């Protein structure tokens with residue numbers, strides 16, 4: 459069972475075998491850490507990286523950060539050992555790349571041995587099957603992999619990610635329909651702070667719960683953009699108070715700051731307050 463009100467704004471990837479990054483991640487204000495064994499680790503280093511990931515977990519020092527392992531794809535020779543280690547070493551969940559179908563999602567859940575699965579949607583087929591993948595019991599989140607997806611689509615994303623918007627929204631719709639979480643893909647230009655912030659704001663607008671990151675410089679902006687602001691909290695409290703005043707006077711619909719308020723707005727306002735807390 460996943461705690462839906464636990465903030466998961468910033469989800470940082472790092473190569474499991476890069477010692478300086480592992481040490482740095484323990485000091486960063488990230489909500490989730492993904493030790494990567496897949497694309498950030500070259501084939502010859504896979505076994506050593508798996509050992510490094512286990513050692514990093516056993517050494518501790520991760521505080522309240524949620525710890526995930528990104529395993530290699532299920533079709534590889536490394537996946538079974540990756541997932542067995544994740545369970546044995548005490549990771550909180552596993553990220554499974556390139557999940558293409560319901561069958562593959564079900565296999566991931568089985569191989570994860572009870573650990574929650576965050577399924578990566580990063581192939582055209584994965585996008586089309588995302589609604590069914592998200593409903594597989596044991597899958598608790600969809601993770602957008604927009605670099606792989608753009609490659610497979612032969613898309614050339616602009617600053618507004620125009621050719622990817624269909625897929626990004628499809629991932630959010632699939633996740634929300636199934637009641638699981640969803641996280642946006644990475645922004646690869648680590649030197650472009652303004653570009654990162656703009657993309658993170660677009661993630662929020664699309665409905666994602668958080669964003670995956672690749673560099674410490676992206677953490678603070680991500681947390682800020684995905685946190686309810688002080689104004690959001692004041693707005694939510696005012697809206698709930700207005701709705702409750704309406705109920706007390708016998709009406710189920712009222713206005714707040716000139717806009718209609720119904721129970722659905724109150725539900726969203728309560729979610730915002732829960733997150734802010």
Ligand SMILES: CC(C)(COP(=O)(O)OP(=O)(O)OC[C@H]1O[C@@H](n2cnc3c(N)ncnc32)[C@H](O)[C@@H]1OP(=O)(O)O)[C@@H](O)C(=O)NCCC(=O)NCCSC(=O)C[C@H](O)C(=O)O
Nearest residue numbers: 471472473478479482483494497498603604605606672673
């Ligand atoms: C992108 C990087 C390769 C850049 O590396 P580098 O230029 O060496 O970074 P810096 O010199 O600026 O690093 C400064 C210090 O910060 C630490 N660091 C860097 N990145 C991280 C990180 N991700 N987490 C924690 N700490 C980090 C460095 O170790 C330096 O520390 P120190 O020496 O003590 O000062 C690099 O940032 C990187 O490797 N990022 C993560 C790459 C990764 O994990 N990729 C896989 C996931 S993304 C993906 O696969 C896409 C997806 O699947 C899709 O299809 O879209």
Ligand SMILES: [Mg+2]
Nearest residue numbers: 580603605606
């Ligand atoms: Mg990928």
